[in-house]
Amino acid sequence: MASMTLRVNGEAIDVELDPAKPLLWVLREELGLTGTKYGCGVAACGACTIHLDGRAVRSCILPADAAEGAEITTIEAVSGGAAGVAGQLAQQAWIEMQVPQCGYCQSGMIMAVAALLGENPNPSDDEIDAAVTNICRCGTYPRIRKAVHAVARHMETAS
Amino acid sequence: MRRRTFLLGAVATAGGVMIGYRSWSGSFERAARSQVEGPGEHLLAGWIKIGADDIVTVQVPHIDMGQGVHTALAMMAAEELDADWSKVRTERAPGEKTFANRFLARGWIMQNRAVPAFADGITDMVFTEAARFIDLQITGGSTAVRFTGRAGMRIVGAAARGMLVEAAARRWNVPGVRLAARDGVVTDPATGRSARFGELAEEAAQLSVPANPRLKEPREWRIVGTSPTRFDIPAKTDGSFAYGIDLALPGMVHAAIRVAPVHGERLLRVDTGPAEAMTGVERVLPLDHGVAVVAKSWWQANEAMLALEPEFSTEGQMVLSQADLEQRQDQALGSEGSSAHAQGDADAALETASAERIVEAVYRVPYLHHAAMEPINATAQFADGVLTLWAGEQDALGAKALLVELSGLGADNVIVRGLPAGGSFGRRIAPSADYLRRLVPIALAMSPRPVKLILSREEEFTHGAYRPALATRVRAALGENGLPTAWSQRFLAAPTRNEAFVLPYAIENQSLRSIDFATHVHTGTWRAVAHTQHAFWTESFVDELAHAADRDPFVYRRDMLPEGSRQRRVLETAAERASWGTPLPAGTGRGIALHECYGTWVAEVIEASLGEDGGPRVHRVVAAVDCGGLVHPDTALQQVEGGIIMGLSAALREKITLEDGRIVQTNFHDYDVFKLEDTPKIEVHFLESDAPWGGLGEPALPPVAPALANALFAATGRRIRRLPIADALAETA
Numbered sequence: 021m022a023s024m025t026l027r028v029n030g031e032a033i034d035v036e037l038d039p040a041k042p043l044l045w046v047l048r049e050e051l052g053l054t055g056t057k058y059g060c061g062v063a064a065c066g067a068c069t070i071h072l073d074g075r076a077v078r079s080c081i082l083p084a085d086a087a088e089g090a091e092i093t094t095i096e097a098v099s100g101g102a103a104g105v106a107g108q109l110a111q112q113a114w115i116e117m118q119v120p121q122c123g124y125c126q127s128g129m130i131m132a133v134a135a136l137l138g139e140n141p142n143p144s145d146d147e148i149d150a151a152v153t154n155i156c157r158c159g160t161y162p163r164i165r166k167a168v169h170a171v172a173r174h175m176e177t178a179s
Numbered sequence: 180m181r182r183r184t185f186l187l188g189a190v191a192t193a194g195g196v197m198i199g200y201r202s203w204s205g206s207f208e209r210a211a212r213s214q215v216e217g218p219g220e221h222l223l224a225g226w227i228k229i230g231a232d233d234i235v236t237v238q239v240p241h242i243d244m245g246q247g248v249h250t251a252l253a254m255m256a257a258e259e260l261d262a263d264w265s266k267v268r269t270e271r272a273p274g275e276k277t278f279a280n281r282f283l284a285r286g287w288i289m290q291n292r293a294v295p296a297f298a299d300g301i302t303d304m305v306f307t308e309a310a311r312f313i314d315l316q317i318t319g320g321s322t323a324v325r326f327t328g329r330a331g332m333r334i335v336g337a338a339a340r341g342m343l344v345e346a347a348a349r350r351w352n353v354p355g356v357r358l359a360a361r362d363g364v365v366t367d368p369a370t371g372r373s374a375r376f377g378e379l380a381e382e383a384a385q386l387s388v389p390a391n392p393r394l395k396e397p398r399e400w401r402i403v404g405t406s407p408t409r410f411d412i413p414a415k416t417d418g419s420f421a422y423g424i425d426l427a428l429p430g431m432v433h434a435a436i437r438v439a440p441v442h443g444e445r446l447l448r449v450d451t452g453p454a455e456a457m458t459g460v461e462r463v464l465p466l467d468h469g470v471a472v473v474a475k476s477w478w479q480a481n482e483a484m485l486a487l488e489p490e491f492s493t494e495g496q497m498v499l500s501q502a503d504l505e506q507r508q509d510q511a512l513g514s515e516g517s518s519a520h521a522q523g524d525a526d527a528a529l530e531t532a533s534a535e536r537i538v539e540a541v542y543r544v545p546y547l548h549h550a551a552m553e554p555i556n557a558t559a560q561f562a563d564g565v566l567t568l569w570a571g572e573q574d575a576l577g578a579k580a581l582l583v584e585l586s587g588l589g590a591d592n593v594i595v596r597g598l599p600a601g602g603s604f605g606r607r608i609a610p611s612a613d614y615l616r617r618l619v620p621i622a623l624a625m626s627p628r629p630v631k632l633i634l635s636r637e638e639e640f641t642h643g644a645y646r647p648a649l650a651t652r653v654r655a656a657l658g659e660n661g662l663p664t665a666w667s668q669r670f671l672a673a674p675t676r677n678e679a680f681v682l683p684y685a686i687e688n689q690s691l692r693s694i695d696f697a698t699h700v701h702t703g704t705w706r707a708v709a710h711t712q713h714a715f716w717t718e719s720f721v722d723e724l725a726h727a728a729d730r731d732p733f734v735y736r737r738d739m740l741p742e743g744s745r746q747r748r749v750l751e752t753a754a755e756r757a758s759w760g761t762p763l764p765a766g767t768g769r770g771i772a773l774h775e776c777y778g779t780w781v782a783e784v785i786e787a788s789l790g791e792d793g794g795p796r797v798h799r800v801v802a803a804v805d806c807g808g809l810v811h812p813d814t815a816l817q818q819v820e821g822g823i824i825m826g827l828s829a830a831l832r833e834k835i836t837l838e839d840g841r842i843v844q845t846n847f848h849d850y851d852v853f854k855l856e857d858t859p860k861i862e863v864h865f866l867e868s869d870a871p872w873g874g875l876g877e878p879a880l881p882p883v884a885p886a887l888a889n890a891l892f893a894a895t896g897r898r899i900r901r902l903p904i905a906d907a908l909a910e911t912a
Contacts (some may be wrong), residue, residue: 021458038458051413054425055418059552059600060636064847067552095418111416115408118813121821122244123415124552130416149856155847157552157602159537159824161858163817 024088029097037075039085046070046084049095055095055127059155065152069128070094072102076135076151095127103138110134110172113167122160128154133168141175143168212384213463214273223339225257226272226332232325233377236331238272242571243411244551244600246876248813250409252332254810258402259336259395262342262376269410271597302669332475339383340826346383347374362385380550397808399908405812423571423598424556427852428629431558432461433477434621435484437637438469438613438642439491441840442701445491446470454483463487464624471621482826484635497840498698504837508543508650508696512669516653516694519680523688528665532656536725540720543901544712545704546835547646548850549662553601553636559618562627565592568615570607585619595878604706604825610645611703640850641842644703645835647673649696651716655686661728663740664688670716675704679713679881681748683773684721684739699840706825707877712778714881715830715888715902723898733759733771733888745805746773746870749780752803756764756864758782764788767798769892772886778873779806783823783882785811787890795891796906797827797859802879804865807872811867819863819879826883828853831904 021038025032028051035050042061047053047070056079059067063078070079071093079087097108110130114118120126129152136143136151143151148168156164182770212222230238234435237253247271257267272304340360347365350357351372359366366373367648373674396402414420447636448548451463459479464471470489474480498504530536557570566586572578574596579595586593596901600607609615618632621624634642649669658664665688669833670680672693705711725735733754741745750773756761759769775779832851836843844850888899897909 040574041478045476049476049478052427053418053422053425058424058550058633060847062636062846062848065552080753098417114416115412118406118412118817120412121246121817122552122600122602123411123420126415126420127418131509149854151853155552155852157461157550157604157825157852159853159858160817161824161853161855162820162861163577164855165858 022085024085026084026087026092027071027090028092029094030091030100035084038124041084043070043079043084043087043092046075047079047092053094055094057124059125059128059160064155065125066128066132069154071103071131071135074135076132080156095131096132097133103126103134104166105178106137106141106171106175107131109171110137110167111172113174117167117170119159119160119163119167123160125154125156126160127163130165131157131159133164133171134161137168137171137175141156144171185718188819195325196772203630204438205663210894215270221380223342223380223383223388225388226335227260227338227339228270228458229343229383233263233266234268235260235266235363235376236270238270239269242270242271242573242597242603244571244573244603247409247411249411249810250407251810253410254402254405254407255282256332256336256339259333259392260340261362264402264407266363271599274598280466281401282395285509296709296805298308333394338388340731341389341392342383343376343384344387345389349819350374350379350382351539354447359723362819366639375488389755390681395662396441404808404812406811409811417443420599422553422601423486423558423569424553424631424633424634426558426569426598427560428560428569428662431629431631432473432475432625433480433617434471434630434632435472435480435638436466436469436471436617436632437484437487437489437638438466440495440842441491441495441699442499442642443495444468444492447492448586449489452685453486457483457486459483460625464615464621466620471616471617471632473621473625473630474527477631481635483567493697495840495842496856498652498700498837499840500838501836504698505543505650505795506649507698508671511651511671511694511696512541512650514694516669516692517691519677519693519826520689520691523665525665525667525688525690528688529654529656530666531666535563537654538657538659538720538724540650540723541650541652542645542716542719543650544648544715545902546648546700547829547833548640548643548835548844549604549605550640550847550850551600551602551603551606552634554639555607555614556632556889557614557618557628557821558631559622559623560627561586562851564588565594566619566622567596569598570611570615571598571606573600573603573608575631578612580617581612581615582619585616586623587603593645600810605704607643607702608654613642613644613701631713636847637845642701643835643842644712645785646705646711647696647702648698648700648835649673649712650714652670653716653720655720655724657724657728659822661730662686662735663724666690668692669694670713670715672709673697673702674709677709677713679709679719679776682717682774683775684736685741686739700837700842705775706772707880710774710877710881711829711884714772714774714776718774718882718885719888719898719900721891722770722772722885731760736771736773743768745866745870746780746782747773748866748868749773750782750804751864753784753801756803756862757786757801759784761770766894768890768895770886770893772882772889774878774882776874776878776881778871779804779807779875779878781819781882782875783876783879785883785886785890788894789891789908793908795831795908797831797857797887799859800827800861800883800886802861802863802882804863804875805870805873806870806875806878807870808867809865814873815865815873816863818875820861822877822879823861823883824853824858825858826880827887829880830884830887830902834906836904
């Protein structure tokens with residue numbers, strides 16, 4: 021067990037835990053932030069995607085101590101984090117285009133998309149394919165692609 | 180499934196028996212009210228709650244696993260109720276007999292035929308009791324809208340509207356017929372008086388439920404046929420939507436399990452020491468078929484599980500490898516089986532046909548995993564003599580019956596609380612719910628604390644309830660005009676209800692024989708169930724016949740379908756919208772397939788080619804769908820898109836295989852499912868018809884594999900007779 025301070029959604033939180041515990045389980049079990057999902061545990065599906073200093077990271081294989089000192093943002097605060105504008109617009113587009121089916125993967129999808137749009141406000145289809153490699157078993161992919169393009173258009177008119 | 184069908188039949192015909200149950204009805208209704216009514220709320224017609232604040236809450240006897248049925252069913256009820264849509268909500272109906280899904284039972288018995296008006300009142304009572312009797316509250320078979328909605332929620336909504344109008348009529352002392360209801364308000368046009376539903380609910384709840392409420396004509400619909408925002412979506416974009424895996428209860432502990440890697444084998448011995456020594460671990464529990472670790476957190480439980488080295492038996496009659504599996508399939512195909520369908524004399528017709536007019540082929544499909552994104556989980560607590568389950572089960576009452584059996588408790592001491600599921604696709608259903616068999620002894624041992632069991636993704640992959648691996652041998656004789664005169668098929672089948680083998684085409688002589696086939700591998704219901712393999716077999720072989728006859732595969736099919744039929748219109752629409760017959764780039768081919776599933780006809784045309792690496796590429800999918808009518812067109816579209824994508828993923832790449840009797844695939848790194856980059860252009864065309872409404876969650880999936888395999892044949896001349904397609908191509912390369 022080790023004491024450490026994690027910066028989560030703009031707040032400094034002191035925790036006492038096994039430093040090897042993956043950030044996913046720290047968020048879910050210690051901090052009650054259950055919007056970040058367990059999907060595979062091997063960084064293959066992306067359901068656990070969070071932002072670490074604004075970049076999309078799969079938290080299921082990231083030991084808690086590796087996240088110390090970084091700014092951690094989860095789906096619960098994506099509209100207020102580093103990629104806040106993109107995150108908020110993505111959430112709106114997800115509702116307008118009725119993207120989710122079961123919804124379980126969508127936290128991770130929105131985190132991946134928000135990070136992409138934060139860096140690249142007008143991605144091509146190939147760039148979207150390369151950045152959003154999360155798995156959705158319900159098959160919401162056509163709507164995700166449409167929603168990403170819609171957000172890009174919003175960001176262009178807003179800027 | 181067979182057991183249920185039989186019981187339903189028995190109950191439905193034993194009118195005398197029903198009278199006994201019928202007299203319980205009043206106490207059922209009282210129990211239902213006590214289970215769902217809060218302060219100021221009143222339950223009308225058994226399923227619709229109206230509060231003093233005008234909020235209308237529809238009780239939905241299906242789980243939300245992504246298919247949008249809560250919104251669709253609420254729309255159907257609200258339409259007939261003339262509710263204000265902005266005030267409509269839904270609740271998952273309690274997993275209790277008081278909310279047994281009578282509508283689903285009726286749909287099954289009537290085989291989706293329209294219920295004759297004269298039988299309506301009678302059948303409703305009989306089937307309500309039948310459904311309660313057999314514990315029916317299932318989400319599956321694409322039944323929600325077509326049975327629960329069409330035969331249930333509309334009638335319930337109309338009945339509740341009748342009660343509200345009657346309450347206003349009594350209050351104002353005027354005849355009910357002159358009153359109108361719209362947007363949650365009853366008005367008297369003659370006097371201008373009005374009353375909100377919330378003001379009338381208490382009085383309405385005292386009235387008897389009208390026996391024959393009038394249903395609206397489709398032209399009067401104002402809510403059905405529109406696409407309002409689904410209730411569940413906003414919470415699915417900000418992390419606040421709570422699935423079973425997110426449940427937190429006071430004092431809860433967490434369990435991880437490891438079950439014998441060869442299905443059916445038993446735990447011989449395990450040294451519990453290494454896990455017990457680890458931080459957070461509370462108990463290590465040997466189970467019949469595996470071992471469980473209970474800890475303060477699930478991560479700790481799973482880490483401790485990985486430290487254990489349990490030994491398992493190896494006694495069963497297992498299939499060791501893929502080669503072994505195929506050998507057993509071939510052996511089984513040599514047996515007679517039982518007749519699934521026979522007309523004319525197919526064997527005689529084949530015997531007299533000349534050899535060059537006969538086409539024959541063997542097809543195979545692999546085991547498939549559901550791989551829903553939310554790993555299987557369930558929470559249970561045994562306290563004060565009551566066992567409570569919280570889980571996203573597709574069959575809440577079936578789960579309850581299973582818990583009664585496992586715990587030895589009476590039904591009154593078992594409670595099932597339904598939670599939304601992060602996908603399911605047929606996995607979370609009582610006969611396949613082996614995880615509940617593991618959870619119950621753990622919950623009993625940890626009593627009175629609640630235990631949440633989560634299967635690690637590895638455990639979830641290797642202990643699935645797979646689409647069975649099956650094979651078929653089919654022979655046909657072609658007549659002078661090239662069309663088949665005889666079709667003789669033997670197919671392997673899992674012991675579930677199967678209506679998927681039916682040939683849609685006019686072929687004079689048919690012999691279809693079903694051969695039961697099972698191995699030690701645990702199988703279950705995978706999206707669209709037996710339709711997934713039968714559509715591949717039937718529609719691939721018809722394509723082979725068309726090419727053997729040197730005919731266009733679309734025209735060949737069309738000429739065997741009745742003129743003016745739904746199926747012919749669907750096939751023609753798909754072909755037309757896909758510009759069938761127009762030139763494509765070199766190396767690209769078009770394939771077509773048609774299939775009926777749960778009352779819905781779907782035809783698909785797929786364009787595909789081989790990429791530079793030799794791997795298949797899908798460029799475009801065009802689907803034509805006739806499911807009767809649409810409640811929420813956007814959700815309907817989404818279900819078809821999703822079905823097509825899951826179908827492409829399965830057809831191209833998915834397989835569960837065996838090695839030493841164990842499942843080889845353990846996670847998404849070696850079970851390759853579709854991603855965004857794989858997804859082609861999908862175009863969907865709905866055809867409305869006056870046919871009884873069909874399902875939509877499943878029917879778009881089955882035609883995908885044959886349409887794609889046929890497209891690749893058109894592109895390359897290589898016929899695909901086994902799935903996944905990637906393997907078949909590698910084999911013949």
